[in-house]
Every structure is written in structure tokens, then in C-alpha cells.
Amino acid sequence: MIEKELNALFLDTISKNYCQGIQWSILKDNKIFKGKIGYLNLETKKEIQEDSIYRIWSMTKPIIAIAAIILVQKKLINFDDPIEKYLPSANKLRVLKNNSISSLEALRRSITIKDLLMHTAGFSYNFLDDPIGKEYENKKLFHSESTSLKDEVETILSTPLLFQPGTRWNYSVSIDVLAHIIEIVTSKGIFTFLDENIFKPLNMHDTSFFVDDKQIHKIMSSYIYKHRSNNLNLVKYSYQKIENYSYPESNNQYARGGHGLFSTLDNYMKFAKMLHTGKDVDGNTILNKQHLRLINKNYLDNSFFPLEIKSISDNEFLDYPNDFAPYGWGLGFRVMHDLKKNNNLGSIGEFGWGGAAATYFLVDPKNNLTAVLMTQVLQAHPILKKIFYEFIYKKLL
Numbered sequence: 001m002i003e004k005e006l007n008a009l010f011l012d013t014i015s016k017n018y019c020q021g022i023q024w025s026i027l028k029d030n031k032i033f034k035g036k037i038g039y040l041n042l043e044t045k046k047e048i049q050e051d052s053i054y055r056i057w058s059m060t061k062p063i064i065a066i067a068a069i070i071l072v073q074k075k076l077i078n079f080d081d082p083i084e085k086y087l088p089s090a091n092k093l094r095v096l097k098n099n100s101i102s103s104l105e106a107l108r109r110s111i112t113i114k115d116l117l118m119h120t121a122g123f124s125y126n127f128l129d130d131p132i133g134k135e136y137e138n139k140k141l142f143h144s145e146s147t148s149l150k151d152e153v154e155t156i157l158s159t160p161l162l163f164q165p166g167t168r169w170n171y172s173v174s175i176d177v178l179a180h181i182i183e184i185v186t187s188k189g190i191f192t193f194l195d196e197n198i199f200k201p202l203n204m205h206d207t208s209f210f211v212d213d214k215q216i217h218k219i220m221s222s223y224i225y226k227h228r229s230n231n232l233n234l235v236k237y238s239y240q241k242i243e244n245y246s247y248p249e250s251n252n253q254y255a256r257g258g259h260g261l262f263s264t265l266d267n268y269m270k271f272a273k274m275l276h277t278g279k280d281v282d283g284n285t286i287l288n289k290q291h292l293r294l295i296n297k298n299y300l301d302n303s304f305f306p307l308e309i310k311s312i313s314d315n316e317f318l319d320y321p322n323d324f325a326p327y328g329w330g331l332g333f334r335v336m337h338d339l340k341k342n343n344n345l346g347s348i349g350e351f352g353w354g355g356a357a358a359t360y361f362l363v364d365p366k367n368n369l370t371a372v373l374m375t376q377v378l379q380a381h382p383i384l385k386k387i388f389y390e391f392i393y394k395k396l397l
Helices: 002-015 057-073 088-092 113-118 131-138 149-157 174-186 190-199 213-218 265-277 383-395
Strands: 021-028 031-041 053-055 094-097 100-106 223-226 231-234 262-264 327-329 334-336 351-354 360-364 369-374
Touching (some): 002 021, 002 031, 021 265, 021 383, 057 174, 057 190, 057 265, 057 351, 149 174, 262 265, 265 360, 265 369, 360 383, 369 383
Antiparallel strands (some): 021 031, 094 100, 223 231, 327 334, 360 369
16 A cells, blocks of 8 residues: 555654654545654654644745746736836845955846746855855844845845856745735735635635644644754754744744745645646636746756755765756746656656755656655755655656
8 A cells, every 4th residue: 555655664764863754645647645654743742633734944935936927927027027127126236256245246137037936046045155145144134023025125135146147046035035026016915915816716725824823733843853963853043054044833924935834735735736737626727828838847058057055054965966956947946857867767847846844845747746745854864855756756657
């Protein structure tokens, strides 16, 4: 039985202290496989429930990307729009010269909406080992839960770019900038737009930046995996680590673009399943075929490869190669680009993304396959995703 076999594999990872528990779902040719094993909280040994809630971290990004493409579909924005059309302060942006914060040069061209989706804008992240990542951290970007998304974007735009727009790929805060542009264009808070255009049409009632007091007990506790000691530790804050980011469950004014959403396994599966057809639960169009076909194409030149996220981490997994090497980048998603670099697993056009706490999803149109994995481990062992991915492509196909 598929469920028992995959649960047994994940039980082994729990026994090795790689995670506290895992919940997963795979949809293949309209047949659903689901499983859960382990705990929401190691201290209380409370077990995972069907409706457990997870901080999905960067799996917020694909939802924002689809929201932006909805606006393109409605002809309210264009992929080639310069961002200063919506954010005049972007006119003041400058770029590092010779990789030095003390030497700056003018932009050679504007950042576009497509650059934001593609992570080719020139922004960085607090936890990346580059001068702009350090600058973001020194400015405490995203550390606060009391600031607005607008406040944080103003901080981003007051900081130089790492490189000239369109010249490199660098995982970044660009989706936060995109989320604020959505707010400006629609005159709505980002959650309101997501709720009206994605969450309600898909019956994703448990996906939000805010968790009601009556539901907080369903949230899985977060841990950090320490490779050297092979332990799961409680979250502690330290310089240039993703765990410095605020992620409040009880602040109904909080919203971000690159992280911040809470969701359940079933809710996120509804979103991922929609990416096959563009339709909501009643058959109404969220994203039409023309725009749906755009999202999982690779738009990067070969000179941009291999993609890599060089996070500042206490963990080194020397036996695990860069798992982004087979992928290019679409409109908000990794996209399978080179099967040879993926041991001939998957299919060209398979796409998806993951979150900082080891959440993960994939959509494979060619194989009519959708899969979602949920847990809450920062700096997680890469074997968790590897087990899930290889099981899918070796056992189900």
C-alpha cells in the first residue's frame, strides 16, 4: 500500500531526528494518496491531524505570482511594466559597483514586473551571503510584525541593488515588492485580493496571514535541524538567518509577499491542483489557458545556470548536490529544464516551489501529477524532499 510504504520511509526520518512529523498528499490521474506520521509538537507529543496548520514560508510566493498574472490577464498590469510606474521611489535605486556598498552606479534599465517574478531584478535576501543581504539584515528588514508591507518595500527600495536588472538570477525579496504593487493597482490589501480571487474560489478557507485564536492549537511547532549534533532544536534568532523574520499567528494586520501565509495540506493541494487547469471548484476560470501556459516555461538563458541559493546556514550536506541544478525558472516557479541533471526523473515543465521550513510542492502537467509535502523544520536535511520526490517518480510512474 502506497500510504504505508511512504509513511514508513518518513517514520525513519523522524527516528533519525530529521523532522518531528510529516504530512503529504499525492494526486495522480485523479487518484489521491495521503499520509501523515509524527508530531505537531515534540514536547507534548501531540500528533499531526488532518487539518494541521503550517507556516508555508516561501510557498506564499507562487500564490502571489498567480495573483499578479491574474492582473496581467485583466490587463491591469503588463509583464514589461517598469516598477517605477507604481513605485516612484524605485527611480532612486542604484546598483553596487565592484560588489561594494560604498561604490554605486546608475541602473542601465528599469526593473520590470517580469523581473520581479523571475528573481532577476537585482534584489537579495537577508540570509544570503552577499553585501545586500547584510545590508537588509542591518536594516532589520522583515524582522517586525508591526510594520506594513508598504513600510518593508520602502526599506527594500532605499537599499542598492546587488546587480543590474536582468543580468543574473538571485533568489530575493522581489515577490514582496510585487505583492505591494498588487495592493497599489487594486487599492486592496494583499490578503483581500488573494481571498477574493484565489482562496474563496478554491475553498481555501484555512489559508491566511492570520490564524484565529480557536485554531492556533493546530499549528505545527517549528524547529531548526542541527546537522553536526543531529538534533532538532527550538528556534533561536541569530544574525542573517531566516528565523529572524517575523511570522506572527495572531496579528490580523500582518501581510507579506514572500512569506507569511499559513495553510493546511488540503488547502495547498487545492491551489496546486488548480495550476493544471486554471479552474476553480465550480469550473470558473481563475487563469485562462493562454496565461496558464506561460507559468512553467523556462525564461532564463543558459548563462544564468546553475541556479543556486547560497543561504548562510550552520549545516553542510556535502553528499547532496545542488538540487536546483536541473531547473530553470518560470513566472514564479522553478521549472524542470534538464532531466539528465535530475537522474532522468520528472518531466520537462514539472514545476513548483518549497518553503524555508521544508514544505514543498510540485505540479507535473505531462504526468497529470500533483504533490504537496508539509512539515516545519528550518535548515532541514535535504533527504526529506529527496525521499518524497524519488518515491513519486520511482513508485507511481
